Amino acid sequence: MSAPVLDIRGLSVSLPKGADRPLAVEDVSFSVDAGELVCVVGESGSGKSVTAFTVMGLNPPRALRAVAGEVLLQGVDVLKQSTPAMRRLRGEKMAMIFQEPMTALNPVMKVGEQIGEMLEIHTGLGPAKRRARVLEAMRDVNLPEPASLYHSYPHQLSGGQRQRIMIAMALTLEPALLIADEPTTALDVTTQAQILALIKDIQRRHGMAVLFITHDFGVVAEIADRVAVMCNGRVVEQGPADRILTRPEDPYTQMLMAAVPSLTPPARLQPKPAPPALEVKGLNKIYGSSGWFGRGRRQVHAAQDVDLTVHPGETLGVVGESGSGKSTVARCVVRLVDPTSGTILIGGQDVARLNERRLRPRRRDIQIVFQDPYRSLNPRRTVGQSIIEGPMNFGMGAAKALANARELMEVVGLLPEALDRFPHQFSGGQRQRICIARALAMEPKVLIADEAVSALDVSVQAQVLDLLADVRARFDLAMLFITHDLRVAAQICDRIMVMRYGQVVEQGLTRDVFGNPHHDYTRALLDAAPGREMSFASAS
Amino acid sequence: MALARGTVEVAAGSVPREAGALSLALGNRGVLWGGMLLVAMALIAAIGPYFTVDATALNPIQRLKPPSAEVWFGSDFLGRDVFARVVSGARISLVVGVAVAVISVAIGLLLGMVAGYLRAFDAPIMRVMDGLMSIPGILLAIALVSLSGATLMTVIVAIVVPEIPRVVRLVRSVVLTVREEPYVEAAIAAGTRPYLVMSRHILPNTIAPLIVQATYICGSAMLLEAILGFLGAGIPPEIPSWGNIMSEGRTYFQISPWIIFCPGIALALTVLAVNVMGDGLRDTLDPRIARKM
Numbered sequence: 001m002s003a004p005v006l007d008i009r010g011l012s013v014s015l016p017k018g019a020d021r022p023l024a025v026e027d028v029s030f031s032v033d034a035g036e037l038v039c040v041v042g043e044s045g046s047g048k049s050v051t052a053f054t055v056m057g058l059n060p061p062r063a064l065r066a067v068a069g070e071v072l073l074q075g076v077d078v079l080k081q082s083t084p085a086m087r088r089l090r091g092e093k094m095a096m097i098f099q100e101p102m103t104a105l106n107p108v109m110k111v112g113e114q115i116g117e118m119l120e121i122h123t124g125l126g127p128a129k130r131r132a133r134v135l136e137a138m139r140d141v142n143l144p145e146p147a148s149l150y151h152s153y154p155h156q157l158s159g160g161q162r163q164r165i166m167i168a169m170a171l172t173l174e175p176a177l178l179i180a181d182e183p184t185t186a187l188d189v190t191t192q193a194q195i196l197a198l199i200k201d202i203q204r205r206h207g208m209a210v211l212f213i214t215h216d217f218g219v220v221a222e223i224a225d226r227v228a229v230m231c232n233g234r235v236v237e238q239g240p241a242d243r244i245l246t247r248p249e250d251p252y253t254q255m256l257m258a259a260v261p262s263l264t265p266p267a268r269l270q271p272k273p274a275p276p277a278l279e280v281k282g283l284n285k286i287y288g289s290s291g292w293f294g295r296g297r298r299q300v301h302a303a304q305d306v307d308l309t310v311h312p313g314e315t316l317g318v319v320g321e322s323g324s325g326k327s328t329v330a331r332c333v334v335r336l337v338d339p340t341s342g343t344i345l346i347g348g349q350d351v352a353r354l355n356e357r358r359l360r361p362r363r364r365d366i367q368i369v370f371q372d373p374y375r376s377l378n379p380r381r382t383v384g385q386s387i388i389e390g391p392m393n394f395g396m397g398a399a400k401a402l403a404n405a406r407e408l409m410e411v412v413g414l415l416p417e418a419l420d421r422f423p424h425q426f427s428g429g430q431r432q433r434i435c436i437a438r439a440l441a442m443e444p445k446v447l448i449a450d451e452a453v454s455a456l457d458v459s460v461q462a463q464v465l466d467l468l469a470d471v472r473a474r475f476d477l478a479m480l481f482i483t484h485d486l487r488v489a490a491q492i493c494d495r496i497m498v499m500r501y502g503q504v505v506e507q508g509l510t511r512d513v514f515g516n517p518h519h520d521y522t523r524a525l526l527d528a529a530p531g532r533e534m535s536f537a538s539a540s
Numbered sequence: 541m542a543l544a545r546g547t548v549e550v551a552a553g554s555v556p557r558e559a560g561a562l563s564l565a566l567g568n569r570g571v572l573w574g575g576m577l578l579v580a581m582a583l584i585a586a587i588g589p590y591f592t593v594d595a596t597a598l599n600p601i602q603r604l605k606p607p608s609a610e611v612w613f614g615s616d617f618l619g620r621d622v623f624a625r626v627v628s629g630a631r632i633s634l635v636v637g638v639a640v641a642v643i644s645v646a647i648g649l650l651l652g653m654v655a656g657y658l659r660a661f662d663a664p665i666m667r668v669m670d671g672l673m674s675i676p677g678i679l680l681a682i683a684l685v686s687l688s689g690a691t692l693m694t695v696i697v698a699i700v701v702p703e704i705p706r707v708v709r710l711v712r713s714v715v716l717t718v719r720e721e722p723y724v725e726a727a728i729a730a731g732t733r734p735y736l737v738m739s740r741h742i743l744p745n746t747i748a749p750l751i752v753q754a755t756y757i758c759g760s761a762m763l764l765e766a767i768l769g770f771l772g773a774g775i776p777p778e779i780p781s782w783g784n785i786m787s788e789g790r791t792y793f794q795i796s797p798w799i800i801f802c803p804g805i806a807l808a809l810t811v812l813a814v815n816v817m818g819d820g821l822r823d824t825l826d827p828r829i830a831r832k833m
Contacts, residue, residue, distance in 0.1 A: 378723045378740070378741050389730055390731065393733070439726075
């Protein structure tokens, strides 16, 4: 076997002083052969991105410095290269694609020219030849009508097309190594499946080495040849993908694998018959504004004739891709936006048309937990202040509210002392627990979780899901669970509602929707779920 | 991106934001030097006039004397001591600068919060502000002063009015951003009344950019006051203000330039100090804004 394309040996990268650990990456060694796709997988803060950025020489030079080891790219140590030499290596020998294609592309430059820029910098080709090469590269990534897309600006393309442009840009110079840093994380599941297939296909055709950074084990199962698992800056385990995913040896990897939600829904108890806690009928929301000078703007039908019912003690999952209107439904139900038409019955009373003053007393019945734990809590107020705000709005005394908050802290698995601290002293998962406690403090009948676990690492995600299931049972809550993640939906929802373009396309019991989908779109969604054929090692 | 999220967590964990905003700000060189210069200016303005000769005393024998050991900044065409006049002019400048900053920030904050939070008022308020902004500040100020006669009070009002739109726009943009934050939405969903949402969750976010904006307004108000004085539309000429001194010295510029240069240098130094301090405050109070600019 020939020498590997990328060989990382004993790499250590220092963090700036005052960080939580001295080294971002510690003694990391792994290699990527030609024609091989290696996944580096780990949770946030594991050092996987720092490793990739070190290989590319893109780390901020003062904050993150490689202090030991070597990174051999086809036998050349990139850590010892001068800046101009690195510039040549980047693009010609290695290229990188990023998570968010919108921000990685220059918004004021035509995409064809952006790809051509690579050739302009690194080769002596004339404009006509460059253009031909660009069109070839665009065809290579299966972009439709390259000649017309050549003159498009990034905002005119879809997310998937933008990521294809990024890949085309990375491939124009036929680098030996492609580094992909979470390239599909920002994409919808169906688009993600296409991009993954494309990367795999290109890698085979060009015999390229690919270093693929991800946190998603479904993606790993889909494309990886080999896997390196990182935790706190160290590689804890590496080996062939099949072995790592099904028979992990390191306890950390085992824990991660056990935390990956299965796509097979577990058996569920039938909830007790009771009048519905939340009933939505014919809900419509049309966006489109009218200001003094803003007439005649395009209208968006974000939710169209949505009907749903949630009973106490039951979880209804709303599943869909971005732009499907699932969050709009949630925000209408909480009345953070005003629905255009329809009725929203909470405990039998219509709140869709109430004005803010009449609505306020009803607000405590329906609470929401948001996606981003870093923005869901006011950074200037203590956790306790945030939690007791709601009950005190409804006339509860501060002492009583604080006593309740203390109990709730235990319910959500935090110490009561947490009440006196500020949100920034907590991790993402802990903050999400605080947000759940804040919602529970209102003693709601309906709890809405709007992508509440989507921003969390997989191990934390499992814990928060358990907590949500636990509080639902304990307080007999009706839960509306908004998510794009089919695995999560399969685990927590009793019933599933699939949305697309603002419309409900399918609704039914979770096991029916997953086992026997009726609508083509549901089927497409399920087929696109990465790693659907892989059964991950479960906790033994 | 995992990398960015990791570093945010590290930064938040190691430097608690609540701890010592003041000491952090004083650690910044701009804040320190600008602040020291301003404190010195304020001291001179406050107690200086008690130690100098009377700034309005005429002395025809001593007309247009160049700077010397007796008359440090020379004397003007009526023989008045320019140093004494510059020292007492500092009072006017600082009072105008601070008063304009405080008043325009207070009014702008109120209007901006209303425009940003209550949608019905947004368009009316902002169109009026657009209208105000379409008139050059100096013209508007001259018009306002000439409407009601020149006193210290009218000059302050005349400078406040053109400054308000800038504050309103700043506050409104902060409010519009912050009101979309999930924690504000959570508060609304918890039945918090609008005035509490504004005062608890939105207002604190406007403080840092407002302090920075206030320093810039303070600097530009002092300049505007001097310009009004120089054009003869400002504070009445019997009160020595930097603009008035320069205006009177204009005729004698070729034979006694110190009459213009001394108050000019004082003005430039003060405005520079205010702006340097503003830049420093911006960097320490709100690193996000600093990076955007």
